Amino acid sequence: MIPSQRLDATxxxxxxxxxxxxxxxxxxxxxxxTELTEPFAMTQPAISKHLKVLERAGLISRGRDAxxxxxxxxxxxxAEATGWLEGYRxxxxxxxxxxxxxxxxxxxKEKQRGHTKR
Amino acid sequence: xxxxxxxxxxxxxxxDREIALTRVFDAPRRLVFDALTKPEMVKxxxxxxxxxxxxxxxxxxxxxxxxxxxWRREAARRAEAxxxxxxxxxxxxxxxxxxxxxxxxxxxxxxQDWTGGETLxxxxxxxxxxxxxxxTTVLYPSREARDAVLKSRMEEGVAASYDRLAELLVSLK
Numbered sequence: 001m002i003p004s005q006r007l008d009a010t011x012x013x014x015x016x017x018x019x020x021x022x023x024x025x026x027x028x029x030x031x032x033x034t035e036l037t038e039p040f041a042m043t044q045p046a047i048s049k050h051l052k053v054l055e056r057a058g059l060i061s062r063g064r065d066a067x068x069x070x071x072x073x074x075x076x077x078x079a080e081a082t083g084w085l086e087g088y089r090x091x092x093x094x095x096x097x098x099x100x101x102x103x104x105x106x107x108x109k110e111k112q113r114g115h116t117k118r
Numbered sequence: 119x120x121x122x123x124x125x126x127x128x129x130x131x132x133x134d135r136e137i138a139l140t141r142v143f144d145a146p147r148r149l150v151f152d153a154l155t156k157p158e159m160v161k162x163x164x165x166x167x168x169x170x171x172x173x174x175x176x177x178x179x180x181x182x183x184x185x186x187x188x189w190r191r192e193a194a195r196r197a198e199a200x201x202x203x204x205x206x207x208x209x210x211x212x213x214x215x216x217x218x219x220x221x222x223x224x225x226x227x228x229x230q231d232w233t234g235g236e237t238l239x240x241x242x243x244x245x246x247x248x249x250x251x252x253x254t255t256v257l258y259p260s261r262e263a264r265d266a267v268l269k270s271r272m273e274e275g276v277a278a279s280y281d282r283l284a285e286l287l288v289s290l291k
Binding site for chain 1: 126127129130131137139141143144145149150152153159162163164165167267268271272273274275
């Protein structure tokens with residue numbers, strides 16, 4: 001997938017509360033489909049459907065254990081989804097921090113001018 | 119009251135051709151307006167990445183007036199990167215609206231034109247209790263152009279995001 005398509009898939013997958021809860025659970029370690037179904041009032045096929053969406057978005061993958069087929073979190077697409085605006089934000093934040101410093105200087109100068117006038 | 123997070127820069131994408139920046143500054147807006155429109159002040163903060171200087175900043179602050187900025191990679195950095203040519207990065211545009219100290223609209227185009235045409239930049243300053251909220255919205259000619267601009271900074275963002283991934287997942291719960 002090209003980056004913007006992958007991002008669309010990531011955001012679409014994240015747009016559902018059950019899928020977000022599944023990701024949050026996987027953040028603390030891999031888990032089988034049975035284990036992932038437990039906390040939810042849902043059938044295993046319903047959970048499997050959500051897992052397929054997450055898998056297609058590249059957000060999770062399957063572990064090696066052939067019996068349990070544990071799912072685990074793939075960090076990269078999530079990092080890209082948040083990194084999408086973060087790099088640009090950081091670039092401008094560096095500039096704006098310098099602007100903060102300049103404005104402090106201007107305020108101080110103004111105050112001093114105010115004193116000498118009076 | 120004035121915590122770091124209140125002041126934190128927000129970046130949003132209001133439409134698929136725009137990027138909006140919102141940031142609060144602890145100063146009255148006439149000072150912020152000056153810092154945005156007086157060349158000797160702009161040169162102090164509108165810098166490029168580390169290792170770049172800003173030798174040119176010219177502003178003809180009137181409707182129909184032009185501005186021009188040039189950033190230059192310092193010689194030492196040029197040698198490091200193994201290139202002698204093409205180390206200037208220039209851009210300019212024309213003022214469309216100026217309402218001191220609250221509103222500026224101008225066009226903007228980089229010499230290399232990597233946005234496929236000029237962008238339209240709208241800057242709005244509002245003041246409350248001696249603090250100024252600056253909102254800058256950049257309208258790109260296409261979604262592809264906007265996405266390319268965001269992507270050019272993305273690597274840096276991804277690196278930072280790995281650090282914040284656990285945080286994000288907790289907040290998604």
